[in-house]
Amino acid sequence: xxxRVVILLFLVLIVGCILYIRHYKSEQDYNRRYYIKIxxxxxxxxxxxxxxxxxxxxxxxxxxxxQRLGDSxxxxxxxxxxxxDYGNAQLIKGKNGKLRIKQASYGGLLIYDYQDIKTNKGRYxxxxxxxxxxxxxxxxxxxxxxxxxxxxxxxxxxxFFYHYENIPEDQELDERTKIIFYDEDNKPFTDDxxxxxxxx
Numbered sequence: 276x277x278x279r280v281v282i283l284l285f286l287v288l289i290v291g292c293i294l295y296i297r298h299y300k301s302e303q304d305y306n307r308r309y310y311i312k313i314x315x316x317x318x319x320x321x322x323x324x325x326x327x328x329x330x331x332x333x334x335x336x337x338x339x340x341x342q343r344l345g346d347s348x349x350x351x352x353x354x355x356x357x358x359x360d361y362g363n364a365q366l367i368k369g370k371n372g373k374l375r376i377k378q379a380s381y382g383g384l385l386i387y388d389y390q391d392i393k394t395n396k397g398r399y400x401x402x403x404x405x406x407x408x409x410x411x412x413x414x415x416x417x418x419x420x421x422x423x424x425x426x427x428x429x430x431x432x433x434x435f436f437y438h439y440e441n442i443p444e445d446q447e448l449d450e451r452t453k454i455i456f457y458d459e460d461n462k463p464f465t466d467d468x469x470x471x472x473x474x475x
Contacts, residue, residue: 309369311376315341318352318374322364325376334381336362344439347396350374353403353437356381359475363401365392386474387454389416398444402454403437405474406430412459418442418452431459 311321315338326334336354343350348368355361362381366374387404402416409431417425424443430436456464 309367309371309373309375311366311374313350313368313372313374318364318366319354321376322352322354322379325364325379326362326381336381340437342439344392344394344399345396345441347394349392349394349396349399351392351401351439354381359383361388361403363390363403386469389452389454392439398442400440400442401437402428402440403435404430404454406434406436407472407474409434410458410472411456411464412461413457415455415457415463416440416452417455 311317318341319336319338322336322338323334326332326336334356336356338352338354340353341350350366350368352364352366353361354364360381361384362379364379365377367377368374384403384405387402389403390401392399392401400416400418402414404414412431413427413429414436415425415427417423426440426442428436428438428440456469458464
């Protein structure tokens, strides 16, 4: 009887050790994925590594905005690259309180750009653009022409504007998504008027 107890305890010990090792390895793998601190210096340094993964790249992102979207696990970073290119990155917070980069993109911005962002706490819409000499007072973001869903943003004090809007889950982005620019008298700018504005 004593021998059986010893064998049983030995087997329990072996199984416990195996489970601990598997848990430890899983935890280590997780911490290797989620390792970025929630501060601009840590994010900027790791974003630089992310953007320069391909050989021959030498991009130096400068973060100008870091925001958590509501109470979700998603953090958004906006950055410039010093050559009139703007970019954004989406980071996800893990259970260890650290971040990982989910995606990052950048490019030239002529007038405006937008992005649909899905989080674990709903859907957000990022719109950003230029307002040279503060000629625009506010904008209307027409997210979906089919359902006539839109929202307004005050851009009167920003030469470069950006805004995150929590939008309904059932809205589908349409190819004709458009931003309408208004002056302080609530008069929309025509396409002809926009063509002659210097956005550089």
